[in-house]
Amino acid sequence: QQQVKQSPQSLIVQKGGISIINCAYENTAFDYFPWYQQFPGKGPALLIAIRPDVSEKKEGRFTISFNKSAKQFSLHIMDSQPGDSATYFCAASISNSWGKFQFGAGTQVVVTP
Amino acid sequence: DAGITQSPRHKVTETGTPVTLRCHQTENHRYMYWYRQDPGHGLRLIHYSYGVKDTDKGEVSDGYSVSRSKTEDFLLTLESATSSQTSVYFCAISESMREAGDTQYFGPGTRLTVL
Numbered sequence: 001q002q003q004v005k006q007s008p009q010s011l012i013v014q015k016g017g018i019s020i021i022n023c024a025y026e027n028t029a030f031d032y033f034p035w036y037q038q039f040p041g042k043g044p045a046l047l048i049a050i051r052p053d054v055s056e057k058k059e060g061r062f063t064i065s066f067n068k069s070a071k072q073f074s075l076h077i078m079d080s081q082p083g084d085s086a087t088y089f090c091a092a093s094i095s096n097s098w099g100k101f102q103f104g105a106g107t108q109v110v111v112t113p
Numbered sequence: 114d115a116g117i118t119q120s121p122r123h124k125v126t127e128t129g130t131p132v133t134l135r136c137h138q139t140e141n142h143r144y145m146y147w148y149r150q151d152p153g154h155g156l157r158l159i160h161y162s163y164g165v166k167d168t169d170k171g172e173v174s175d176g177y178s179v180s181r182s183k184t185e186d187f188l189l190t191l192e193s194a195t196s197s198q199t200s201v202y203f204c205a206i207s208e209s210m211r212e213a214g215d216t217q218y219f220g221p222g223t224r225l226t227v228l
Contacts, residue, residue, distance in 0.1 A: 006155070034216075043117075043203050043219030044156070089155055098163055099144055099207050099217060100171065103155035 003027055004092050006104025014112050019077035021107045023090035026071065030092040034101075035064065035075050038087045047088070048075070080111045116140045117220035119204050125226045132191040134223050136204030138184075144207040145187040146217065147171075147179060149200040156203065162187055194227045201225070 006023045013019045023033075034049035050057045050064040050073065057064045063076040077084055090104040116139040126132050136145065144163055148156040148171075158171030160179040168179050176198060178190045191198055204220040 002154075004155075009153075041221075043205075043221050045219065046216045098161060098169070099146070099215065100158055100161065101156075101217065103157070105153050105155045 002105065003102040004090060004104045006090050006107060008107060009105070010108040010110070012110045012112060013080045015080060015082060017080050017111075019075075019080050019084070019109050019111070021075045021088055021090070021109075022072065023074065023092075023104050024070075024072045025092050025102075027092070027094075027102075028071070029094045030102075031095050032093045033064070033066065033073050034091050034093075035062075036089045036091065036103075038089065038106075044089060077109070080109075082111045082113055085109060085111045117204060117206060117218060119202075119220040119223050121223060122221065123224045125228065126194050127228050128195055129193050132194050132225065132227075134189045134202055134204075134225070136187045136189070136220060138187075138204075138206050140206060140208070140218075141184060142206040142208045142218075143184070145181065146205040146207070147177075147187065147189045148203045148205065149173065149198075150203060150222070151200050159189065159202075194225075196227050199225060199227045 004025050035047045036044035037047040038044040048059045061078045066073045087106045087108045089106045091101040093101045118137045120135045146161045147159040157173045162168045162181045180188045202223045205217040207217045
């Protein structure tokens with residue numbers, strides 16, 4: 001049973017468009033929500049992360065929006081570029097849980113020129 | 114890949130044979146993890162280690178064992194490989210788990226096929 005549900009499975013966006021990926025969780029004890037980016041043949045790499053004490057975090061073209069009451073968080077990729085084509089994973093963890101992350105199933109993003 | 118190597122990178126084996134995957138780090142990080150990645154499941158934690166000789170089970174530990182005799186090496190063993198263990202295996206490391214939020218750095222992965 002997946003504790004973090006991610007959607008959509010895949011999306012295609014034109015260059016310059018906005019990519020939006022959503023995640024939902026059930027466990028209210030989760031207090032750290034990272035997003036990982038993975039290119040084919042590579043390991044995942046941390047992209048951006050948020051804690052529930054803020055509703056939004058922005059780093060360059062990447063923004064996390066967090067809705068604690070709805071138990072949802074999302075990744076927005078602004079001005080999407082072909083180099084952003086990758087698989088994105090959301091995750092959640094609990095403090096002092098030995099870093100045990102619960103990952104979403106992943107979203108494959110394709111940015112067309 | 115943050116000073117993490119995995120070996121082998123690719124392996125094909127037969128059902129019933131033992132298989133050992135190795136993760137080696139040069140970062141001197143205390144925490145190490147083994148995940149498997151399967152389509153539709155994301156990454157699932159198999160086992161993790163919070164120090165030399167200190168290991169514990171993750172959510173999908175059945176059929177796997179681990180050992181950590183040195184800070185830099187974390188071994189994952191499939192005692193008797195089955196086709197359901199065909200997957201891509203990732204090792205990850207983290208410097209500190211005093212509170213959730215410390216980055217996990219992932220290795221390049223090992224693609225294992227069990228025939």
